[in-house]
Structure formats: structure tokens, C-alpha cells
Amino acid sequence: MTWKLDCGSFALFVIEDGYYFRDPKTYHAEASEHDWRFYPRNDQGQVRLNFGCYLITNGEHTIMIDAGMGKARTSGPPGMVTGLMPDAVDELGIDRDSVETVIYTHMHYDHIGGSRDPSGTPVFANARHVFHEKEWAFWSTEDTDSARAAQGIVRPFIDADRVDLIDSDAEILPGVTAVESFGHTPGHLTISIISDGTRTLVGGDVSNHPFQVEHPHWSLPVDNDPVAAGRTRDRVFESIRDTGTVFVAGHYPMPGIGQVVTDDGVRVYRPMAAKSAR
Template sequence: MTTTHDERLRRPSGIRSLRLGGTKVSYVPDGAVRLRPTAVLPDTTDRTWADHPEYLDATGHLAGSVGALLVENGDRALLIDSGFGPRSYRPGPDGPIEEIHGGALLDGLAELGRAPEDIEAIAFTHLHADHLGWACLPVPGTGRLAFGHARHLLSEQEWDSRDELAAQGLADEVAALAPRVHTVADGQEIFPGVHARIVPGHTAGHAEYVITGGGRRLIAFGDAAHSPLQIDHPEWSSAFDHDPARTAAHRRRLVTELAEPGTLGFGVHFADVVFGHANPSDGRPTWRPATA
């Protein structure tokens, strides 16, 4: 049975891979999130979503993916983010999140032929729980961290703001990261063909990672956007953004980049369309999934 584009917008992604020359990148699912549409994108209305029902699942929520990006170059392997970890969370009747869960990341890595020990480093986009998961939480039943051997890479600005994030309930996660943290600077190459790009707005030191190979580049843009609909409407910032105006300004620049030839994007929360590019349609860029 053929899966339609609209069906993919309403479900979380499974494993998806593409190649950039000698580099292979794979989305590794950890779980899923269901978001309350007008709460997560406060500039939208019920009318907005009535006009875009293809983005909402059967319960009326925005379906999102939760996971990590595996970057492989020869025998070497890097993770970008580490999912939500082996837990689930239902925060209550208010706020942007209806439900979020993780736990599948290690199984996904195994399916791709990788053990946790193969991962030399985890490069984090930012210090939020759905990106830190497996780096901070022990493997169930073992008491040990799956990636305790790996370097943990964060922007200098993000790590410098850790006290503020700890005050928001992430003190345990920050403490678990601390022994392995190595800060990175804007433009720094952290892995063959992978450069960090610091773009404050979602958080104080939010990072993107630009992966190049085979004459193409992939921008892993973290939480600069949470939904493909924000590629159509970059002016819509999310309720999670630390500085909505700054994030919107960056997202406009990002959309322009994603429309350039040879440029792809990776949106970790983009339902089952995590890889794609901005394709101008009727004068407005629209997210189009990439298949290879």
C-alpha cells in the first residue's frame, strides 16, 4: 500500500537514511510526541488548523518525532542529540505537550548495525530533556549510561546558561552531563564534514550542525522549527522558544538556505518527514520530504 504525504505528516518517523557522498546520515527514532497545536504555535488559531487538517492526527494533535541523528563516516560514528530516553511524560491538561515518550533509540542503533560503544561523541543542539535523554538516563535494569564513554559536545553559550536550565527542572540532567562536556565554538569542525553553527533564540546557545559531503549539505537545525508548517510560515515561533523574535528571524534565513540547490534540512520533530528541503510553491517555500 502506498503511503501518502498527508499520512506521513500525521505519524512519527521510523528509521530513515540518506547519503552525502561518503557520509551516511540516519534518523534514529526514540519515541514520539503529541503537541497541542495552538499551544505550541501560539500565533495560530483553530481556523489555521481547520485549514491544515493534514498535520493533525486522529486525536487532533500535532504528531512529532523524538530521536537522534546518526552520522557515519567510515568506521566513525557521531550522534546529534540523544532522544527523550526510557521514560514517558503526560504533563496535564494545559501547555503545549499532550504526551511524550522515548525508549527506542538503542534498538534503532542496533538495527543500523551500531552499538552504543561505537558512538565517539554526542553533539547536542541544546539542553532540553527531549534532546538529552539517553545521555543522562541509565539503561533500564543496569544502572549505567549507554554513552558514558562518549564526549558530550555543547556550544559554549549553552553550557554557560546551564544554571538557568537547571532551575527549570533539569538539574539532574545537567549534573549527569558535566563530567563529559566539551564546549564547541561557532564554525568548529566536530567530526569529519560536520561543523557547529551557533544560532541563539530557541535557547541561549542553540546549535545547528552542518554536514557536507558529495557536493551537498544537510543542516540539522534542531528546534529552530518544530513543524514543517513553520517552513511555510517562519514568522510563527513556538511556545518553547526562549526568544521568539530572534528565532523567527533566524528561521527566515534558514528557510532561504533550505531552498538553495544542494541543501537539505533535518527537522528532528518533523513527524515522518524529517529530511527535506524548502521548495518554493506559489511564492511561499514549502517543506518537501527528501527520499535520497
């Protein structure tokens, strides 16, 4: 499914690339049933966990933020659904060849795998691909299954001279800025969209679950540096708290759109409704 969020002169489309179900009791030891309250469940009581990515357009420029898991990876939890993004873009009536840039918040496979189809062909034929240089430096030198999978996706783009590595905060388009937000991975980025008096922050995996708004130091095994990840979460959430900034997160319950607000003195996540793009 796809949702649309108006961000000033930009339209942001939230695209669900896939999902799977998991018993919340196996996910985070400190999280209570109340902490999982925003998540839909199946009839076994498992929570639905999502893979999200985003298309942004202002009519003149079209970019993607992350690309989802894609269809090439066959391993994963039973019943996992992936690779919905390309058809979702097509159904929006947007030519994939018109996508100029794909910004990657980081190089975990569920954010980069969808940039190629199962044959290895780029999904966005004309796009340039933007990563933080610290992200590529880390994944290009690691000798793990995850690193080799990431290298297999990204290195052909590098060999084809289709990659731009940034070394600081960087404006991708006027009003769209990639912001250093390290911790979850060494070169993790969040994406700030400022237009016509509005601000939207696409969080990537700076936070994987709404309960981390209240408990930023509840890290997960997927956090490369749990201490740094917790500090970054706390800093990011405090910076947007009670500011009207819309926070968008691909692993939050879809559409993963909300605000960070103060409720009875406590910093919490407040989900927002969004309209279907179809």
C-alpha cells in the first residue's frame, strides 16, 4: 500500500515494500504489551513489522529515499512479503526512469536490496545513488554475509560511476538535506525536508519502534553501536519535540507518520493519519 503526505511544495509517498510477523516477546526484553500498542497483529498475536521506502517529487525533480528489501533475497521469516516497491511506483503513474537520485539512509539490505531486480538490473536506470562515505567504508571492508550482500548491491553502481559519497550533511535538492545521524550504522543518515513553512524528517533506522521515542536507549541487536544509537535517537527526538515536525519511519506501523510530543511531561510518539495515494 502507498500513502501520500504533503510536505509544502513536495509530495512524499510512503511505500510499503514488504512486511513480516513476529512475536513481540522475542524482540525486546524491556518492551511491554503497552509499548506495542500501535502495531496491528495477526490471529497468533504476532505484530506486523514493515519495510518502508519513500518517493519524493515536486513535479520537477523526483527522488527516492531507500529502496526496500526487494525480491532477490529469499531468506527471512516464514511468510515474509517483499519487493512491492517497483509496482507501487508504477501504480503512482511515475516513470521509474525519471527518478534522478536514490538517497540511502544506510546499507542494511532491507534499505538497499530493492534497488536491483532479481536479475541484477537497476530498478531506477538513470538514478545516482547517495551514501555517506563512512557507510561505504564500513560495509566495503567487512567480511560478513551482510557486508557481502551489501557489496553485491552497491559495488556495481560504483563501478558504473553512479554513486555519490558525501562526507557531511548535504543538500540533495533545495529543501531536501541528508543529515548525519550515526549509531545504528557508522554512516547512517536522516533526511530533512523543509518547504513552505513545513518540516518533515525521514528517520531511516534512527528509530525502529515508537517506544524508542520514550526510551531512546532501548537499543536492538541491529544497532552497530548501541550507545551511539541511543544518544543519536535522544538528540534527534529532542530536536523535533513539540515543533510540529512530521517524523516518518519505515519500520513503524504503516504509514509510519507521526510527531514527537510531550504528554504529561513525557516525550512520546503520536501517530498521524495519512491518506491513501490510490
